[in-house]
Amino acid sequence: MNKANNLTTIDFSITGLASNGRGIAEHDGETWLVDDALPGEVVRATIADKRRRARRAKTIITLQASPDRVAPRCEYFGVCGGCVMQHLSISGQLRHKQANVVAALERHSVAFAVDRITGISPGAWGYRRKGRLGVRYVPKKGGVLVGFREREKNYVTDMNQCHTLVPELSSLIPSLKAQLQDISGRESIPQIEVASGINATAIVVRHLTSCSERDLQQLTSFGRQQNVRVYLQSGGPDTIVPLEERGEPLTYRIRASGDTIEFLPTDFIQVNDAANQEIVDSVLHMLALTQADHVLELFCGLGNLTLPVASNVERVVGLDYDEQLVRRAKDNALFNHKDNVEFIRADLTETPVGEWSTTERFTKLLLDPPRSGALEILSTIVPTLAPERIVYVSCNPETLARDAATLTARFGYRLEAIQVVDMFAHTGHVETIALFV
Incomplete structure (x- = not known):
């Protein structure tokens, strides 16, 4: 154990990979979960949390890298909770599973x-034809955020694209953000489900308060402009209704x-x-x-x-x-x-x-x-x-x-x-x- 820049650091030899993407290591008879560490690697990490059953540490430098390590494709990786293994090759992920x-x-x-x-x-990429995106209105961050939840947090990742969503859904995120920004009930929309079929794309807007007539008109216009079927959901699954009838199911x-x-x-x-x-x-x-x-x-x-x-x-x-x-x-x-x-x-x-x-x-x-x-x-x-x-x-x-x-x-x-x-x-x-x- 070393101390550098007033931070306690430990050199870990990583022996496994947890389902949350963290490396598993043993040190002084205790199990540690280490951020950004893969099996076979030796990393130097700072202590993040010693209160849990499995101690937590964060890698500050990789001393010996795994041949399966790759550069994450996504700019949100590490913050967004949608993916936890983009730093591991596809073949490495399959062997791990x-x-x-x-x-x-x-x-x-x-x-x-x-x-x-x-x-x-x-x-590996562009495969998700369904997703549940979080929505949050945060004026300090410029308005409405749309994205997956942050890793192990309830915050919403401010995304403009997602490499695992099918292109039809990923490309919809910026226009969704812009449209929700213009809706008066934006603070009452916690999530939007997105889905894509071979014949159409659809979104389900979860709203906690009644939508105003203007908001309904805005969402209707959005659906027509983007060629997206819009559904509203005010409560449980039995409350889902189409904003307007537009053909067959997905x-x-x-x-x-x-x-x-x-x-x-x-x-x-x-x-x-x-x-x-x-x-x-x-x-x-x-x-x-x-x-x-x-x-x-x-x-x-x-x-x-x-x-x-x-x-x-x-x-x-x-x-x-x-x-x-x-x-x-x-x-x-x-x-x-x-x-x-x-x-x-x-x-x-x-x-x-x-x-x-x-x-x-x-x-x-x-x-x-x-x-x-x-x-x-x-x-x-x-x-x-x-x-x-x-x-x-x-x-x-x-x-x-x-x-x-x-x-x-x-x-x-x-x-x-x-x-x-x-x-x-x-x-x-x-x-x-x-x-x-």
Whole structure:
């Protein structure tokens, strides 16, 4: 430990990377999280916070750099909380995320073959077709700020572009700022959701007070000038209304099946289209579908995986707890002329299995649960259905590993293959597809 310029400094050897992008190091028996530090690096850092369980430090000089270190593309990196790993190469990010999946499986004692784990990074820049931007009126900073929240803070990053948003959304930020500056209710707008489909772009303006007639006219004019569909949201999701009727919902297409998926700007969809196409392809391959198959999908959403599966089987049933998404899924099935699909609204954690599974024999099981995983429902239905194959799409390696331990140790399945998909480049999030046979 040294003292320079009245600051206490420590030389750290970085051994790992946390999900928040900070380097992990051990010093005097304590774990430290070090800003702007990568595995394999030696850095000199100042103490930032010793009160937390994991101590915090900030790099002031890199003494030995990692070969995976790259220059961040974004001028807001380090301040904006949207990205935490732009200083790590794309290949390095993928290896890190694969290692996280492996570590989670090992913690839960899940047997697997390392050579059966593959990874893919479909798109690093301009991939986000949805985003939630913070809005704040700050006169001292020149007016309205629009951007992602600052890293680990509630402040709004003053952005003019975003390299991870699709170009249609990134280019909209300056005009959004200018328009909101001219709205009388600008102090009552905390956020704007932006979404882009192949047919249109949309924004959802969250407003805490009623919009004046002038503000409504201003937003209407903005939508027409920018060719953007404007929605207003005064409360929860059920309060979202279009400012004016302007055609059909947003859409995207599934490459593998040719299906067109309709969605509203606040619906849950996979934000990275290229990654989503890879996930669909992998799911279809892992399921090894035949025309005789009956497939059950849990947490089906608006049919993103269900409809491509339906093109290859006799019948598929999709279940989800979100009534609006189930309604959208039914509309998508009708729009794409899929008559071998049934969508059912069910609370998969509370509804007894008999109320929705009936006596139908399902040969294969597909699920894409939230971050909390699906341990309870799997423990209930797997012994009842005994599917030949289970394909599990996960956004949380820890709960995937926990559920995998139950499938393998309790129900006798084998973890046959894993694919890691870097859905959110430059963040700590990872999508994983696992096959159990």
